[in-house]
Amino acid sequence: MTFDDQELLQKHPVLERILIGSSDIQRRVKELGNEISRDYGKRVPVLVSILKGSYIFLADLTRCLSIHHEVDFMAVSSYEGGTQSTGVVKIEKDLKTNITDRDVIVVEDIIDTGLTINHLVELLETRAPRSIRVCALLDKKPARTKDVDIAYVGFEIPNEFVIGYGLDYDEKYRHLPFIGIMKG
Numbered sequence: 001m002t003f004d005d006q007e008l009l010q011k012h013p014v015l016e017r018i019l020i021g022s023s024d025i026q027r028r029v030k031e032l033g034n035e036i037s038r039d040y041g042k043r044v045p046v047l048v049s050i051l052k053g054s055y056i057f058l059a060d061l062t063r064c065l066s067i068h069h070e071v072d073f074m075a076v077s078s079y080e081g082g083t084q085s086t087g088v089v090k091i092e093k094d095l096k097t098n099i100t101d102r103d104v105i106v107v108e109d110i111i112d113t114g115l116t117i118n119h120l121v122e123l124l125e126t127r128a129p130r131s132i133r134v135c136a137l138l139d140k141k142p143a144r145t146k147d148v149d150i151a152y153v154g155f156e157i158p159n160e161f162v163i164g165y166g167l168d169y170d171e172k173y174r175h176l177p178f179i180g181i182m183k184g
């Protein structure tokens with residue numbers, strides 16, 4: 001069963017509005033997949049998905065790649081239920097893949113302050129990958145406190161708390177097919 005964006009918006013009164021509709025997300029993810037496929041050609045990158053927020057993005061992105069690639073998962077915690085960054089990043093689950101000499105693409109849902117991704121890239125670089133790039137669905141640039149080089153960006157968004165397409169508020173709303181802004 002599929003739900004219409006507008007129908008779902010009515011069902012969830014916590015939502016103020018839809019920021020990026022499901023068809024726009026699908027179109028952009030396809031473009032990112034094409035771009036990555038072109039850039040990597042015959043190389044076989046390892047897509048490192050940062051749980052939990054990027055699981056839906058990864059699932060769609062991987063099906064838009066026309067090149068061989070592998071996937072692996074890492075889990076880190078930086079938010080404890082609310083909407084504020086604690087600045088504390090803890091590795092909850094590490095990779096199974098040995099990334100030494102591999103081309104790594106870190107797949108993130110959203111770059112907010114940049115603290116999480118900075119910490120992660122620094123950590124992964126100690127394992128001597130051949131290359132490492134970041135692919136983020138959302139870039140909340142106005143919230144940035146740490147400079148981050150993001151090779152592939154889905155959408156730049158304003159400094160609002162968003163949910164849906166993998167992003168949660170207190171573990172809820174990840175299943176929504178669009179990116180929505182919560183009521184303040």
Ligand code: IMP
Pocket residue numbers: 053078079085108109110111112113114115116117160161162163167168169
């Ligand atoms: P950063 O360390 O501040 O860049 O935060 C990155 C992480 O915070 C993301 O991977 C998300 O899990 C979470 N996050 C940041 N902004 C939002 C948001 O607007 N909605 C839901 N989660 C968010």
